[in-house]
Amino acid sequence: MRRLGDLRLACEVHWAIDKETLPFAMRTMMSAMGGPCNFVSKKGTYSFAEMRRITAATISFNGKSAPVPFNGHAFTPPLREQDWSDDSMIELAFDNDQAAQ
Numbered sequence: 001m002r003r004l005g006d007l008r009l010a011c012e013v014h015w016a017i018d019k020e021t022l023p024f025a026m027r028t029m030m031s032a033m034g035g036p037c038n039f040v041s042k043k044g045t046y047s048f049a050e051m052r053r054i055t056a057a058t059i060s061f062n063g064k065s066a067p068v069p070f071n072g073h074a075f076t077p078p079l080r081e082q083d084w085s086d087d088s089m090i091e092l093a094f095d096n097d098q099a100a101q
Contacts, residue, residue: 002089003089004061004085004088004090005085008037008086011046011079034080038080045076046076047075047076048074050073050075052095053095054071054074054075054093055094057069057090057092059078059089060088061088066078075092
């Protein structure tokens with residue numbers, strides 16, 4: 001289980017640290033678009049990696065639920081979608097055949 005508000009905060013912290021490593025033009029462009037955690041374009045996403053292979057991911061809050069995009073060892077929560085509360089929970093299911101490394 002992952003809390004959406006915690007993931008939003010982690011994204012903001014990573015961006016604050018990593019943006020200084022980008023060339024000025026790229027950093028400026030990404031900042032103008034809202035940063036990777038709040039892209040105004042739906043093409044921009046921020047994914048979180050897991051050690052184990054993900055087989056399912058779902059977000060839920062107050063009786064509402066929806067699938068969360070995932071691919072292999074990463075999932076992409078709806079960080080910028082304000083209709084999901086910070087208290088929304090993301091449940092991940094993992095491949096039982098793989099042990100955590």
